[in-house]
């Protein structure tokens with residue numbers, strides 16, 4: 106059964122808007138009606154006030170100062186203004202907003218767990234973001250040495266009595282997801298991977314059954330494919346979710362919300378999840394030319410219970426007239442499918458590279 110979540114989404118330069126989007130866990134349907142800012146502790150980065158100066162709410166937390174981070178990750182140039190920063194290296198460019206939770210790595214938006222804030226007197230990243238968000242993106246091979254790289258499980262969202270989102274013209278999310286998943290399978294099979302789908306037809310599957318099937322097939326990677334919907338028909342774009350970290354808030358919650366302290370099975374892959382999510386979002390954006398809604402974190406049940414590194418992609422909004430029309434076109438679904446396959450392949454190449462490094466290191 107489709108659960109709907111009413112969340113407050115903050116868009117830079119635009120007033121806050123409320124939107125619905127489909128959610129994976131019937132256990133996690135919340136109604137978030139309070140009109141607090143998503144950045145209550147720090148102020149919205151796009152607001153009229155300058156970002157906070159020391160002392161701030163994060164002043165006593167340990168963190169890595171931006172300049173220290175830039176040096177240790179090989180960024181040779183760093184520019185700062187009162188509100189923003191930008192680091193440039195040979196492979197990566199990293200920019201972001203002081204006081205905000207968003208950074209852009211090679212122009213792909215990533216949502217941090219905690220804002221860039223003044224910690225112990227310096228503008229800093231929280232340690233959890235250095236270790237669990239940024240390092241897995243900038244140095245993925247470091248985390249992927251023991252991971253498998255052959256079996257891909259694709260999970261077309263919804264199915265059967267659960268249509269998911271439906272466009273004004275009657276296009277169902279369950280049909281879009283299945284069509285794209287079948288196309289992704291074709292590309293990955295041609296590239297030599299072993300690919301399973303949690304469903305091959307218009308069939309209802311419980312949320313528990315999806316990761317369970319992936320476990321039975323010994324998945325090395327699990328990707329759930331969905332389309333978005335909103336009561337605001339101007340909401341558009343592509344986003345990728347990975348599992349929220351234990352003890353940290355999910356992206357769509359206020360930093361003042363009480364985070365779950367629980368660890369889930371999917372948290373065994375925190376670093377790989379982020380490497381996979383980044384590869385998928387980067388690849389889909391390049392192909393679709395859509396608005397970048399970022400790599401986000403959530404506790405959807407398919408991510409919580411995933412038996413392997415996992416991500417959930419939202420390929421566009423069925424509630425947005427132009428995106429719904431695009432999703433109705435086979436050529437667009439094929440472009441998206443190619444890009445999802447490419448993102449998975451990019452991630453699995455990193456896994457193979459990591460295995461090679463590990464083998465070389467053991468011979469030294």
Ligand SMILES: [Zn+2]
Nearest residue numbers: 127262269331
């Ligand atoms: Zn969905």
